[in-house]
Amino acid sequence: MNIDELGAEGFERVLLCHDEETGLRSVIAVHDTTLGAALGGVRMRPYPTQDAAIAECASLAKAMTLKAAATGLDLGGGWSVILGDPHEDKADALLRAHGRAIATLGGRFIPVNDVGTTQQDIAVIGEETSPVCAQDDPSPMTALGVLEGIRACVRHRLGRTGLGGLRVNVQGAGHVGAALVRLLVAEGADVTVADVLPARTEHLAAETGAGVVDPADLLALDCDVLAPCALGGIVTDATIPALRCQVIAGGANNVLGAPEHAQDLARRNILYAPDFCVNAGGLIFLAEQLLGHDFERARNRVLGVGEVIRDVLGRADRENISTTQAAHDLAMTRLKS
Numbered sequence: 371m372n373i374d375e376l377g378a379e380g381f382e383r384v385l386l387c388h389d390e391e392t393g394l395r396s397v398i399a400v401h402d403t404t405l406g407a408a409l410g411g412v413r414m415r416p417y418p419t420q421d422a423a424i425a426e427c428a429s430l431a432k433a434m435t436l437k438a439a440a441t442g443l444d445l446g447g448g449w450s451v452i453l454g455d456p457h458e459d460k461a462d463a464l465l466r467a468h469g470r471a472i473a474t475l476g477g478r479f480i481p482v483n484d485v486g487t488t489q490q491d492i493a494v495i496g497e498e499t500s501p502v503c504a505q506d507d508p509s510p511m512t513a514l515g516v517l518e519g520i521r522a523c524v525r526h527r528l529g530r531t532g533l534g535g536l537r538v539n540v541q542g543a544g545h546v547g548a549a550l551v552r553l554l555v556a557e558g559a560d561v562t563v564a565d566v567l568p569a570r571t572e573h574l575a576a577e578t579g580a581g582v583v584d585p586a587d588l589l590a591l592d593c594d595v596l597a598p599c600a601l602g603g604i605v606t607d608a609t610i611p612a613l614r615c616q617v618i619a620g621g622a623n624n625v626l627g628a629p630e631h632a633q634d635l636a637r638r639n640i641l642y643a644p645d646f647c648v649n650a651g652g653l654i655f656l657a658e659q660l661l662g663h664d665f666e667r668a669r670n671r672v673l674g675v676g677e678v679i680r681d682v683l684g685r686a687d688r689e690n691i692s693t694t695q696a697a698h699d700l701a702m703t704r705l706k707s
């Protein structure tokens with residue numbers, strides 16, 4: 371195994387890993403462990419270039435630091451990505467090699483499943499490194515936190531207390547997206563969902579009665595709330611003019627293509643719930659599990675995501691700053707205290 375230390379500014383560690391024998395090519399970024407070990411995802415997907423993989427990994431690691439700090443968790447921020455197609459390239463030997471690379475960090479990075487990996491994959495990684503988070507799928511708790519975040523945003527922007535009849539467009543019908551659709555439908559919301567894998571939306575529509583549209587049409591479809599639950603980077607110079615929503619609040623990490631898009635959304639009078647706060651439910655749940663707390667206690671803490679969002683929205687209004695800046699300030703206050 372060849373592991374290169376990239377020495378990226380502002381990061382504790384960034385490792386570029388290559389294992390000839392298994393074909394593993396991966397990146398592990400530990401951003402900040404001031405508050406505790408860095409808990410973060412293992413994402414597997416094809417990347418156009420190695421630099422694109424490093425950039426995504428670094429940006430997600432940083433978001434995890436902010437997420438833990440803003441929501442009051444004693445965890446740091448880190449992430450890892452495996453370059454490859456999860457449907458074609460994934461193998462136990464490759465996952466174990468990634469586990470051996472993580473083990474070199476001596477427990478400072480705790481992996482959990484993300485896009486392209488499952489809890490079973492994390493268990494395989496856990497054959498080589500400890501600790502790992504492979505017990506329970508955090509996605510339903512991420513979705514529950516997003517639901518509470520949507521509730522807070524809708525009350526703030528639309529003055530509505532219930533979600534009945536609220537038009538919500540959900541991008542992505544994977545672990546988080548599907549769970550969110552179920553929760554929203556149970557609240558009486560009018561939900562439309564899109565996924566690049568049609569089988570996922572077909573099943574979900576049959577089960578819940580949610581509407582389905584082509585993924586290419588979803589962002590420009592009129593709605594009250596847009597809930598991004600696929601990959602990040604969907605708010606860009608190209609998509610902002612087409613958006614027809616009043617609120618953006620979803621499970622996806624790194625929704626904004628660039629930080630300045632927070633101001634662009636505010637100019638268009640679209641209320642943006644910062645992703646690293648509104649999607650923190652899964653991380654809160656995992657942190658509670660690591661502490662040995664029971665399910666009910668963990669779930670109650672996840673419901674607190676709504677309170678965090680209310681705090682962020684209030685701060686943004688009072689200080690006349692973007693919601694992203696307000697959330698960032700909240701996180702930095704805790705990191706520096």
Ligand SMILES: NC(=O)c1ccc[n+]([C@@H]2O[C@H](COP(=O)([O-])OP(=O)(O)OC[C@H]3O[C@@H](n4cnc5c(N)ncnc54)[C@H](O)[C@@H]3O)[C@@H](O)[C@H]2O)c1
Pocket residue numbers: 411483484485486508509510512541542543544545546547564565566567570585599600601602621622623649650652653
């Ligand atoms: N799983 C969690 O608990 C958790 C926690 C925090 C953040 N997140 C973030 O939430 C997002 C979703 O995570 P997940 O675990 O549900 O992943 P997943 O892989 O289960 O689901 C993602 C879904 O998005 C679909 N998709 C991809 N590109 C799309 C597009 N352009 N349009 C529509 N659909 C598209 C995929 O086909 C897939 O069904 C990711 O950004 C992840 O980092 C997840």
